[in-house]
Amino acid sequence: MDQAAQTMIDNLEKNTGKSLDEWVSIVKKENFQKHGEILKYLKTNHQFTHGFANLVAHKTLKSDAGSVSDTDELIAKQYKGKEHFLPLYQKLRSIIEGFGKDVEFAPKNAYVSVRRKKQFAMLIPATKTRFDIGINLKGQEPSGILELDTKSSGMVSHRMVINHEEQYSKELVDWLKKAYEAAG
Template structure:
């Protein structure tokens, strides 16, 4: 388990008085099966922040990289039926890795979180025809390809849609680099 996840788990116990396993049991008793439903339950009924609710939801549903038996399997599931986006993902990953040695790629069930000290991007094969990059740039005014995020419940501040490799441009890479720099 990565250090950031372990710190979150330790802080969950410290902040709530209950362990991760306790919270997983509470969620399971509610018979909640969807990530969004678990987030809503924990935020509404237990005043969780998004980060803690997200942690408990992923661990309950076993949809995070640490719960998967093989990270590559998790990635391949994301791209099932969307295999035409794999070359774009590989190019994005290589370009992001070139930004620094402190980058962690953490696959989840439907996206890949890209982190330094904190998440600065998300790689999301959203649909068969839409690939999205979530970008964290608090306070940045949207411009050009950088759109405001309206979907991710605060996990990122902006989105960039890149539907095919030809749309992957210097502007996209510049926004990713700016987010990387801000996360350090």
């Protein structure tokens, strides 16, 4: 388990008085099947922040990289029916890995979180026709292909939408690099 995840788990218990395992048990008793249901329940009924609710939801559903034995399974699941976006993901991953040795990729069920000391990007095969790249650059004015994010509940501040691999550009890479540098 990476240090950031362990810190979140430790802080969850400090802030709520219950361990991650206790929260997972509480959520399992509710029989939720969807990530969003768990988020809503924890935020509404237990005043969780999005980050802690997201942690408990992923651990309950075993939908994060730390809960599966093979993260390639999560990637395969994300790209099922969207295989034409897999080369774009692989290209972006290769470029991002070149930013520095401190880059970490953490696949989830629906996206890949890209972190340095904190998350700076999300790679999301959103639909069969849309690939979203979310980045964290709070305070940055939207420009060019960069737009404000309104879909990810604050997990990123901006996003770029790609409809086909040919839209991959130097501008996209420059925004990713800027987000990487801001996360350091």
